[in-house]
Amino acid sequence: MPATDRTRVVVTGIGVISSIGNGRDGYLAGLRAGRCGVGDVTFFDTEGFAHARMHEVRDFVYDEDRTEHGLTTQMTVAAARMAVEDSGYAPSSLRAKRSLVAIGTTDGDARDVDELTADEVRKGLADLDVVRASRFRLGRVPVAVAKEFGLTDVEPIALPDVCAAGNYAIGNAVDAIRSGDVEVALCGGGDTPNRKVFANMYRLGAISPEACRPFDADRSGVVFGEGAAVLVLESLESARARGARVLAEVLDYNLTCDAFHPTRPLRDMVTACLRGALENAGVAPSEVDLVFAHGTGTKANDPMECAAFAEVFGDTPIPPVSGIKSMIGHTMGAAAAHSCVAAILAMEHGFLPPTVNHGVLDPDCPIDCVPNTARPARPRTVLVNALGFGGANAAVVLREYED
Missing domain, CATH: 3.40.47.10 (Thiolase/Chalcone synthase)
Known part of the structure; x- marks a missing residue:
């Protein structure tokens, strides 16, 4: 529709x-x-x-x-x-x-x-x-x-x-x-x-x-x-x-489940989840201003997720990627909701949340992870990625509200 x-x-x-x-x-x-x-x-x-x-x-x-x-x-x-x-x-x-x-x-x-x-x-x-x-x-x-x-x-x-x-x-x-x-x-x-x-x-x-x-x-x-x-x-x-203040619009979301491995998501299905969320939302990859990564800090997750981003954005440069688990930890069932709230605050107050504790970027993760320090910006469209054990993947697309 x-x-x-x-x-x-x-x-x-x-x-x-x-x-x-x-x-x-x-x-x-x-x-x-x-x-x-x-x-x-x-x-x-x-x-x-x-x-x-x-x-x-x-x-x-x-x-x-x-x-x-x-x-x-x-x-x-x-x-x-x-x-x-x-x-x-x-x-x-x-x-x-x-x-x-x-x-x-x-x-x-x-x-x-x-x-x-x-x-x-x-x-x-x-x-x-x-x-x-x-x-x-x-x-x-x-x-x-x-x-x-x-x-x-x-x-x-x-x-x-x-x-x-x-x-x-x-x-x-x-x-x-x-x-x-x-x-x-x-x-x-x-x-x-x-x-x-x-x-x-x-x-x-x-x-x-x-x-x-x-x-x-x-x-x-x-x-x-x-x-x-x-x-x-x-x-x-x-x-x-009711004359309410609108903080953001939820354009759409997408889910995939691969059941490939208990703890290791399948990259193709993560890519499909992200692409599907953008397609459902009617958003081109070039319109995304900020991505909230699942970003667990494990050796297996981060390169896989960055490879999925590269496939989703293709010839379009990958937008800045925030990994807020570096700040709040992995809050499990609350993690994606924490990211969505952070996305809304980033749009509302004009900044990119950083990925802290960062030293040297892994060559297998060729992204701008907003290292260590928040950056002034005007993110208007944000993609929030979340991955769960057993291949339960979910992505949400949020946008700054326009009347």
């Missing part, structure tokens, strides 16, 4: 929790400063690991009065509250809408599994914390967001599409709004890594001992991060009717 004949879907609110800053102002300041939120792991005993670094959110306080929610859920609810406030929606107005809550997550509140396992060893099954045992199901995260606002005419769904889950959530919201099934959507992602996830990747040799350094010749792996990012999406007609 031609883009001019479709319902235009716009972003009217954003909320974010991250290791470099919370809320639109805190996150914006962190991105512009090229802040890196990495530090030593504090939430589990790291004895036996030669190194244990992570991007923990140091300034988010867990609410002990809301023990029905784990840390991931509380962060996601907090990001959703920020997004709704940013959108200008009064809670009563939001409750009157047919709505969708779509939250991508890899592990949800699986950090509770670590605690329950330790409790079982110490005390046995009979004395396990029933509340803690009930709250790590992934579906509880979007339900908690819906309950926070008292939404009743709502579909809450969790998208466990691993590290591409945030873009899957946004695509799901776009489809629901265009089909007329819902009037407004709260979508994005939230995750907090646990000991199990860290240990798995550590055993694979994929964890960097120091920091994530995408596209660098001496990169040594990924570093996990935690946090949440939520966007308010609605039709342009809805936004106009």
Whole structure:
């Protein structure tokens, strides 16, 4: 369907929790400063690991009065509250809408599994914390967001599409709004890594001992991060009717899945995903001003992703590429949503977020990765790439809003 004949879907609110800053102002300041939120792991005993670094959110306080929610859920609810406030929606107005809550997550509140396992060893099954045992199901995260606002005419769904889950959530919201099934959507992602996830990747040799350094010749792996990012999406007609400020337009998205390898995406399918997103959006490669890479900082991912970019852009120079996992870590199910919020802030405030911790560019990654320092610019059209285990790929195209 031609883009001019479709319902235009716009972003009217954003909320974010991250290791470099919370809320639109805190996150914006962190991105512009090229802040890196990495530090030593504090939430589990790291004895036996030669190194244990992570991007923990140091300034988010867990609410002990809301023990029905784990840390991931509380962060996601907090990001959703920020997004709704940013959108200008009064809670009563939001409750009157047919709505969708779509939250991508890899592990949800699986950090509770670590605690329950330790409790079982110490005390046995009979004395396990029933509340803690009930709250790590992934579906509880979007339900908690819906309950926070008292939404009743709502579909809450969790998208466990691993590290591409945030873009899957946004695509799901776009489809629901265009089909007329819902009037407004709260979508994005939230995750907090646990000991199990860290240990798995550590055993694979994929964890960097120091920091994530995408596209660098001496990169040594990924570093996990935690946090949440939520966007308010609605039709342009809805936004106009209530006099809302429009932050950006979601032109379209695309998904592919190759099931080629558990941890190694197939380049041809990544290329197809990116090309399909641009084609669906009606955007020529030459129109893209900025790309947010998946950019994990692993030896396998970065050259493959850069080769996919070269195929997609062809004779057109590859636009600048930001690798923000260098700043916020790999936030798993929230990663793509964090990138989409960063893209909106970049368009709104006129800059290119940097790829920090950068020394020497890998010859196999011949791109402009905006090394170390944010750059003044006017990105108008942004392509956000996200890749997940098992070949679950998702790309979203955002554009600066034009009336």
